[in-house]
Amino acid sequence: QVISGITLVILKWNKVENYFDRIQIASGLYLSFFLLNHVIAVLRGRYILKMDTNLYYGAGVMNMWPQKLFFIPYYSFAMLSIFVHVACVHRLKMEKFTGLPVATRQSFMIMGVGVLVTFLVIFKMSNLKISFSKTAITK
Numbered sequence: 626q627v628i629s630g631i632t633l634v635i636l637k638w639n640k641v642e643n644y645f646d647r648i649q650i651a652s653g654l655y656l657s658f659f660l661l662n663h664v665i666a667v668l669r670g671r672y673i674l675k676m677d678t679n680l681y682y683g684a685g686v687m688n689m690w691p692q693k694l695f696f697i698p699y700y701s702f703a704m705l706s707i708f709v710h711v712a713c714v715h716r717l718k719m720e721k722f723t724g725l726p727v728a729t730r731q732s733f734m735i736m737g738v739g740v741l742v743t744f745l746v747i748f749k750m751s752n753l754k755i756s757f758s759k760t761a762i763t764k
Contacts, residue, residue: 627657645732649713652706659703680750687751701747708739 630653641647670678686696712735719728747753 627660630654630657645713645716645729648709652709652713655702655706656710659699659706663703684750687747693751697747697751700750701743704743704746705739708742709736712736712739 634650634653637646637650641650667678667682670676670682676682683696683700686692687700712732715735716728716732719731722728723731
């Protein structure tokens with residue numbers, strides 16, 4: 626994935642036509658960066674640190690200070706990049722079937738779902754909390 630993606634970036638770099646091409650390249654580059662770092666971290670955790678690299682391995686660093694300052698954005702951008710990348714490809718593929726305005730609207734909807742899903746997953750995994758005061762709820 627990483628090698629084919631970087632090859633596509635090199636081929637497409639000078640042929641950027643619109644905003645969607647730019648964000649598709651940016652999201653693809655971030656996914657390449659993330660996947661390489663993620664695989665290295667998991668292999669390091671499993672074989673060098675002898676840790677179980679399950680979901681709690683990733684969630685753990687999102688709950689420790691000051692690591693959370695890096696890892697919450699790091700994982701958030703990775704999740705958003707997946708949705709943005711899929712949305713850009715969707716727009717490109719659906720344009721011939723639905724027309725550009727509909728394909729663009731659908732792409733923005735996919736990105737919107739990505740923002741919501743990313744927020745909910747990161748919110749839950751990082752133990753972030755929203756507190757409402759009792760007076761604010763009763764008024």
